[in-house]
Amino acid sequence: MNEQSTSLPYVESKVHPGRWYALGCLMIFYAVSMVDRFILSAVAQPVTQSLGLTNTQMGLLLGAGFAVLYAVAGIPVAYLIDKGNRVRIILAGVLLWSMMTAASAFTVDFTTLIICRAGVAIGEAVLTPAAMSLIGDMFQRKERALPTSLYMATGNIMATGAFLIGGAVYQYAGAQQLFPDMEAWRFTLLAVSLPGFLMIALFAFTVREPARVESHPAESTAVGRDALVPFLNDHKSMFIPFFIAVGMISSLTLGVISWAPTLLVRLHDLTASHASFVFGSVGLPTSVLGTLCLPWLATKVQKAGRQDGILLVLLLCIAIPVPAIIAGLLLDQYWLLVAAFGCCMMFLPSISVMTCLGMQLISPSRLRARTVAVNLLVINLFGYTVGPFLSGLLADRVFTGPTAIASALATMAAIIGPVAFLGFLFARRNFGLMMSAQRD
Template identity: 30%
Template sequence: MNAPPRTSVPHAPVVTWRTHYALFMLAIIYIFNYIDRLVVSILIEPIKLEFGVSDTLIGLLSGVAFALFYTVFGLPFSRLADRFGRKPVVALACIAWSVMTMLCGLAGSFAVLLLCRIGVAVGEAGGSAPSVAMVSDLYPPKQRTRALAVLMMGPAVGALVGLGVGGWVAETWGWRWAFIATGAPGVLLGLLLAFTVREPAKPADTSAQNSNDSFWRTISSLLATPSYLLIIVGGSLAAIAGYAIATWNPSFLIRSHGLSLKEAGLLMGLGGGVISVCGTLACGWFTDRMVARSPAWQLGAALFGSLLSIPFCLAFYLWPAGTAFQVGSVAVPTAGLFYIGFAFFGMWWSVPCFGAMSHLFPPSRLAQGTAILFMGITLFGVGLGPLVVGVLSDLFSHVAGTEALRYSLASTVSLLALSCLCLALAIPRYVRQITTTKVN
């Protein structure tokens, strides 16, 4: 089966202030997407205390349940976005997941909380891939990765606000108010997107044939694209490690380094979040600059950053407790210095991989192709990452006691190494397709 044609827009979109405003709105919404997704990680300890559940059940709450429903609804919503427009799907999704986040704060039992988190997952399934596709519609290829880097600040800024502010609200007013406070702004943002942002013009090469293809024919055509499966597998492996780290890092600092809930949230949110934002923007700039020299750098940048993140991650988890330095009134563990390096490079796999989607697929399939990548990342990353670490922590506790979480998190580094292998194998396949398309 032949691979689908590469995205080729005869007339590149004109960038105006409205383009940048649309990107700004999408970036803010994507930030709240991750705030609402990640805030549960800083609330693990008080939720466990109130409902009396194990680490495995917490992994189910923050991982598998969310991932399964996100995956089931992600592709249908993206198919709607490819056919009828990106903006209405993103706006309605934002309102839906924000309402469900607020309802998490009203849950009277662990079962109800789990159902509300499933509602958050269904809403967020309509936000991510259509947002990436909309940014790709808004900007010409030479500026696209940098624009996507602005959008992809969502995980970093989401961690900053979700963990930092969420931890402060939880310690001051309780964990329920953390859900309510982080969910409420999304309702307004969804309305603002709907009524103040223009839908991008329909790309000129969106063919009726591609738009009317059956569901399964579209999927089989997407998966036949060279390098695509390797990008999905590599991104999914990196996401397993990434979501495990994002979910369990606050608890690791509390258990192994003796930080309070608020201190752990501030260190992971303000420290790691700010550095991750810098790293994500640097990745977008670096990728666009290097791709001008060779298309191999579209995925080569992802490989480069991921390789550099591995030693920082290992050092962060294996550095012994008991050494710290003062930042104001907070004693910051020395291990936190290594986390800065990991935070800078840890998300470099994502921006170039999502940028590659716009070069692999035509606009009529871009949201769907991006959705499948998001599905792999979410199903395995969100689904397995927190759960695997939770299960390993429970198993290691018989040997390592309170340090079990430290070694279960350190084991995720092997997944980052496997992700790098997949990216290395994907690069020549990607280059062959891009080069062949340009020649043709």
């Protein structure tokens, strides 16, 4: 399906002054949101002990307690973004998630903490849809690939960078005298909420709402109501196995990331701050390497004549890290586990970037935002809901002892890895055909 064969119109964006500065602000917001999202994973062990939580409850807090509302809130949020002032909506979202992150420092049990996590999820649900909309209106079509990739790569990198920051703040919290009676994990949650408040003031006074790229009203209505579902249905032989693979591997990715510091604490007796530092020190550079190299590799493969280049690299992103993490979790070797985390962080988080880029490449211009949104919905709903929760549930109900989480994640990897590999394999041929049909 090429763009010339559709009735979906394209209207060129005007050059927006200050667009790169605005992109920088959006990237900082994304980085702050990832810290506030993953900070609970960095301090999961002390929070569990302090509040008397089970592995299942912590899995809910790290996964479904965040992901369900994040995914569901995206639907009404997208409507508001399409109709309202995106800069103001972003400011409201940042204010909400920063306030709820700060409030998390004063929770007393599972119920109050999951309410705060829900607030963080609703606030953060605003950012990426609004950012994608702003980038589309601030940058001309030929420029959009780079700013979009830079924005998305920020989240990929900060998925591990958050643990470095969280570990450093938690270590400082143990020695600080500003609030000497406050538990270190509570001080950590309070401290990481502050950058959001500071960025709100900067963004409000320095970034203005760009003019929207408008189509004819009747055409816009047709696109909104009728275009996406038929497009997905027409190419269901690609989308069904593709999204099954995306959902499955996302659940494993988030399971590994969410429990990584806790695994180092339980299996190798590291402190919470040391565990976060080790995971962040290994995960951040490997994540950056994967973010830079894997899309480049897919592009090179595509230029060599393989229209399914992205799918071939996605298969590689499963075939290498899955056996590595199984070995690292089951063999009682510290450096093997650390190396397995590094391998996972090079390949697994990059899958979200690669799949979103794939959606952009195979979709007509007026459907790209929507197909990317569907892809993100699958990633977030399955990743955050299934991964941390299922691993926690298996650890509580099936396995026992300090190795329970490790055994649960290894079991998930042994099942999810082959299923996801087969999903991308089955989608590969039709993805290549859809790529060949594009002309832009």
